[in-house]
Amino acid sequence: MLDNRIIDELKTIVGADNVATDRQDLICYGYDATQMEFLPDAVVHPGSPDEVSAVLKLANREQFPVYPRGAGSGFTGGALPKGGGIVLVVTRLNRILRIDTENLIAEVEPGVVTEQFQLEVEKLGLFYPPDPASLKFSTLGGNVAENAGGPRCVKYGVTRDFVMGLEVVLPSGEIIRTGGETYKGVVGYDLTRLLCGSEGTLGVITKIIFKLLPLPEAKKTMMTIFDSIDGAAKAVSTIIGNKIIPTTLEFMDHATLQCVEKRFNLGIPASGRAVLIIEVDGDRDLIEKQAARIQELIKPLGLVECKIAKDAAESEALWKVRRLVSPSLRDVNPDKFNEDIVVPRSKVPDVIRVIEKIQQKYAIPIVNFGHAGDGNIHVNIMIDKSVAGQEEKAHEAIAEVFQAALDLNGTMSGEHGVGLAKQPYIHLELKPAQVATMQAIKKALDPNNILNPGKMFPV
Amino acid sequence: MDPLKRVENELKKCVKCGACRAHCPAFATFGKEPAVARGKVALAQHLLKGDIELDDATYAAMSKCLLCGSCVEKCPNDVPTDEIVVVAREALSGQRGLTTFHAAVGRVIRNRSLMKFGAAAARILGPLFFRKVPETSGLRLRFPLPFLGGKRHIPSIAKKPFLDRHPEVIPGEPGKPRIVYFVGCMTNFCYPQVGEAALALFRHLGCTVIIPKNQQCCGLPGMSGGDLDTVRGLAEKNLAELERYEADYIMTACATCGGALHKFYPNLVGKRHPELAARLKAIAEKTVDAAQLLQKLGLNPEETGAGSDIRVTYHDPCHLRTRAITRQPRELLQGTPGVELAEMEGADKCCGLGGTFNVYHYESSLAINKMKSAAIINTGADAVVTGCPGCMMQLSDGLKQQRNRTRVLHTLEILARSIRP
Ligand SMILES: Cc1cc2nc3c(=O)[nH]c(=O)nc-3n(C[C@H](O)[C@H](O)[C@H](O)COP(=O)(O)OP(=O)(O)OC[C@H]3O[C@@H](n4cnc5c(N)ncnc54)[C@H](O)[C@@H]3O)c2cc1C
Ligand code: SF4
Numbered sequence: 001m002l003d004n005r006i007i008d009e010l011k012t013i014v015g016a017d018n019v020a021t022d023r024q025d026l027i028c029y030g031y032d033a034t035q036m037e038f039l040p041d042a043v044v045h046p047g048s049p050d051e052v053s054a055v056l057k058l059a060n061r062e063q064f065p066v067y068p069r070g071a072g073s074g075f076t077g078g079a080l081p082k083g084g085g086i087v088l089v090v091t092r093l094n095r096i097l098r099i100d101t102e103n104l105i106a107e108v109e110p111g112v113v114t115e116q117f118q119l120e121v122e123k124l125g126l127f128y129p130p131d132p133a134s135l136k137f138s139t140l141g142g143n144v145a146e147n148a149g150g151p152r153c154v155k156y157g158v159t160r161d162f163v164m165g166l167e168v169v170l171p172s173g174e175i176i177r178t179g180g181e182t183y184k185g186v187v188g189y190d191l192t193r194l195l196c197g198s199e200g201t202l203g204v205i206t207k208i209i210f211k212l213l214p215l216p217e218a219k220k221t222m223m224t225i226f227d228s229i230d231g232a233a234k235a236v237s238t239i240i241g242n243k244i245i246p247t248t249l250e251f252m253d254h255a256t257l258q259c260v261e262k263r264f265n266l267g268i269p270a271s272g273r274a275v276l277i278i279e280v281d282g283d284r285d286l287i288e289k290q291a292a293r294i295q296e297l298i299k300p301l302g303l304v305e306c307k308i309a310k311d312a313a314e315s316e317a318l319w320k321v322r323r324l325v326s327p328s329l330r331d332v333n334p335d336k337f338n339e340d341i342v343v344p345r346s347k348v349p350d351v352i353r354v355i356e357k358i359q360q361k362y363a364i365p366i367v368n369f370g371h372a373g374d375g376n377i378h379v380n381i382m383i384d385k386s387v388a389g390q391e392e393k394a395h396e397a398i399a400e401v402f403q404a405a406l407d408l409n410g411t412m413s414g415e416h417g418v419g420l421a422k423q424p425y426i427h428l429e430l431k432p433a434q435v436a437t438m439q440a441i442k443k444a445l446d447p448n449n450i451l452n453p454g455k456m457f458p459v
Numbered sequence: 460m461d462p463l464k465r466v467e468n469e470l471k472k473c474v475k476c477g478a479c480r481a482h483c484p485a486f487a488t489f490g491k492e493p494a495v496a497r498g499k500v501a502l503a504q505h506l507l508k509g510d511i512e513l514d515d516a517t518y519a520a521m522s523k524c525l526l527c528g529s530c531v532e533k534c535p536n537d538v539p540t541d542e543i544v545v546v547a548r549e550a551l552s553g554q555r556g557l558t559t560f561h562a563a564v565g566r567v568i569r570n571r572s573l574m575k576f577g578a579a580a581a582r583i584l585g586p587l588f589f590r591k592v593p594e595t596s597g598l599r600l601r602f603p604l605p606f607l608g609g610k611r612h613i614p615s616i617a618k619k620p621f622l623d624r625h626p627e628v629i630p631g632e633p634g635k636p637r638i639v640y641f642v643g644c645m646t647n648f649c650y651p652q653v654g655e656a657a658l659a660l661f662r663h664l665g666c667t668v669i670i671p672k673n674q675q676c677c678g679l680p681g682m683s684g685g686d687l688d689t690v691r692g693l694a695e696k697n698l699a700e701l702e703r704y705e706a707d708y709i710m711t712a713c714a715t716c717g718g719a720l721h722k723f724y725p726n727l728v729g730k731r732h733p734e735l736a737a738r739l740k741a742i743a744e745k746t747v748d749a750a751q752l753l754q755k756l757g758l759n760p761e762e763t764g765a766g767s768d769i770r771v772t773y774h775d776p777c778h779l780r781t782r783a784i785t786r787q788p789r790e791l792l793q794g795t796p797g798v799e800l801a802e803m804e805g806a807d808k809c810c811g812l813g814g815t816f817n818v819y820h821y822e823s824s825l826a827i828n829k830m831k832s833a834a835i836i837n838t839g840a841d842a843v844v845t846g847c848p849g850c851m852m853q854l855s856d857g858l859k860q861q862r863n864r865t866r867v868l869h870t871l872e873i874l875a876r877s878i879r880p
């Protein structure tokens with residue numbers, strides 16, 4: 001528990017209205033999308049980098065933990081205050097500071113919601129591609145801290161690929177800038193990259209400089225239905241092998257299709273065993289050509305049906321199928337563990353086959369969908385927590401799923417990070433020397449272990 | 460915590476994904492998690508577990524909800540946060556008693572004659588007590604109540620309430636639908652012209668229109684304060700009235716009343732009073748919105764809606780939007796000669812009224828309303844059109860605050876332009 005003296009000091013720093021200790025507030029900042037829950041001792045809403053700095057200095061002096069938080073949409077518990085202390089909510093820092101249309105960069109505060117930023121730059125004919133499915137509510141700071149990715153990553157890359165520079169409050173309270181506004185820059189270590197994906201353990205991000213692209217003129221969406229998952233996977237490698245990089249290549253396996261179909265009756269043919277949603281963007285003429293070429297290339301691969309959207313409304317209808325996946329999953333079982341493994345593109349069918357075996361072994365339904373273009377599969381292990389023993393079984397199944405991904409030269413997380421949820425499994429992927437290197441960095445920056453302690457590495 | 464037990468299963472559905480953060484107008488203005496649907500659901504879960512109290516902080520969080528249903532529509536897990544909030548408010552009022560304001564609201568809406576008396580008094584005495592707005596229409600009163608910041612504009616009150624103007628049964632052509640019209644207080648006392656337009660349109664279609672004389676307030680203002688006893692009492696009286704006639708449809712031209720009959724009665728009162736459930740359900744199934752019904756009955760706006768050229772923009776009332784009635788009014792408007800429909804940004808966003816929310820959180824309500832007014836003004840429309848007299852009041856207030864002269868009309872007023880007396 002923090003004593004009142006510290007609470008008073010926090011109030012002096014950020015203003016009394018921005019420190020909350022009511023149990024109701026503690027509850028509301030004690031959860032995230034993992035559905036785990038831990039109560040902090042206080043919730044603090046700083047309004048400037050200087051206030052963040054002062055809070056961290058106080059934390060060092062008084063030795064209490066500080067957990068940075070954006071929208072709390074994380075899937076691995078990264079923002080959860082396991083161990084008490086304060087949750088530091090950065091959503092008051094929510095201004096888009098500038099959009100520089102000449103140099104194609106933008107400077108923003110971390111609390112800006114991702115989609116709002118996208119819409120603002122698009123008004124100026126510019127483009128910020130990273131598009132996590134949570135873009136309507138997650139924050140850019142959270143995206144950078146988790147190095148979030150989405151369907152467009154195949155073509156454009158993840159959040160990190162758009163971060164040029166940061167302003168960061170280090171755990172010591174010192175404010176530094178990393179990177180900058182230039183496309184080139186080779187002076188010193190690349191701290192920007194180190195901080196992207198650091199899950200709020202190395203510093204609090206208070207400003208971000210993003211690189212922007214010109215907004216593509218048009219896009220074209222296709223829904224392609226295959227008679228096997230191999231056909232769909234082969235389609236992915238064939239398209240890319242033929243030097244077309246679509247904006248998105250989203251796939252849904254048979255179990256997923258059955259879920260959606262059962263609930264929403266979208267008329268997907270019975271012989272369809274896998275769906276790929278393919279989108280290309282660019283100049284109008286180019287995408288017409290690309291769409292035609294893609295169709296030609298995938299026809300021999302067990303294509304059952306190919307729907308091409310004529311306009312934005314039809315495109316939206318095709319995407320709807322993908323968006324309906326999550327709500328339909330509940331019909332399988334009430335609780336789910338959503339993992340986000342990645343394997344090399346060509347290994348997607350292999351890993352799906354192994355997952356099928358795991359599903360049979362544990363007799364738990366597993367539904368797979370995700371970003372086929374970059375081999376990122378959302379493995380949804382569906383259980384009913386109220387049935388005794390199911391949760392334990394799920395954890396064993398998850399460990400096997402991770403191992404399967406690693407055996408195929410993949411990784412256990414492409415998007416959601418480690419946080420608390422994947423911490424027990426980190427040794428599957430990282431060798432002791434790797435972990436030791438990372439922990440040495442953490443120790444150097446945060447000797448008192450006050451910033452987001454207990455995350456990422458096993459304690 | 461008894462009331463919350465009724466929503467125990469619904470509470471379990473929330474996975475804390477945070478999607479509601481993007482859609483909750485209360486959160487958009489308060490900016491802190493207890494104000495968002497996810498937070499309110501979490502607090503209700505903890506109330507049920509018994510590890511927080513029905514104290515001021517819980518009260519404050521639960522009061523920050525407009526019951527707009529945006530979260531419910533967009534929630535991937537179908538969590539009915541609006542119902543959960545009402546039930547939490549019921550628990551709060553059960554333990555702490557109703558606030559003076561909500562108790563007063565209950566007293567007024569339970570009692571038609573008191574309301575009538577109040578309306579008459581306000582109409583006659585109003586100009587003496589309240590300063591008249593000098594500019595624009597001149598018909599609006601300034602309502603200098605302290606909690607309204609002395610700025611709120613309220614509509615003027617009709618000389619003769621709508622319900623007193625017509626016989627109970629207005630026969631139509633044989634073989635044509637029989638419609639029971641649930642009028643609602645706002646139409647009855649403040650916007651009788653909406654009722655006249657409804658009547659004209661359905662008579663034009665040859666329908667028999669029945670306006671039961673003893674219909675009461677739908678009770679939503681009471682629901683907003685968690686006063687479900689009052690809502691139940693009103694629901695029972697209304698049931699008795701609406702059941703008196705054989706009808707093909709029960710029609711409302713007020714989104715709020717429609718929401719009550721169609722959604723909140725069966726979901727909230729029905730769950731609480733299972734003995735009424737079947738009757739409430741029967742009424743709910745017959746309830747239709749005027750625009751929906753006009754389209755269904757094949758109204759041809761070319762015949763009824765001619766008039767001078769007008770550019771309008773349409774605001775979706777929450778209680779039509781959440782019942783998926785968004786297309787019908789637009790199509791009718793677009794089919795009307797001389798009417799040009801210009802979409803505003805965020806037409807589907809709440810206007811900020813939110814039952815009694817606008818009383819307790821006037822600043823926030825005003826901020827929401829301000830965005831709405833800006834969107835309306837941006838379209839350059841001559842009038843903003845909507846399907847809810849409650850929204851009409853809020854939109855007028857917002858536009859007046861901006862010193863803007865855009866008119867506020869009900870969809871039916873446009874549709875009945877050439878047939879109204
Ligand atoms: C429905 C849904 C869909 C999702 N889809 C995707 C997806 O497609 N791709 C994807 O990558 N992720 C996805 N996610 C996960 C999540 O949305 C992302 O991880 C997102 O980037 C988290 O942002 P946030 O603002 O919610 O951060 P939070 O959850 O609040 O925090 C996440 C982590 O970032 C840290 N952090 C937050 N802000 C800062 C800051 N300013 N400085 C330092 N550290 C900070 C926190 O300490 C924590 O460790 C999804 C989540 C949901 C619920
Ligand atoms: S109410 Fe719905 S949208 Fe909001 S957090 Fe819960 S599940 Fe998600």
Ligand code: SF4
Pocket residue numbers: 482483484485486494495496499523524525526527528529530531540541544
């Ligand atoms: S009903 Fe409206 S105001 Fe209330 S929680 Fe849901 S979105 Fe927010």
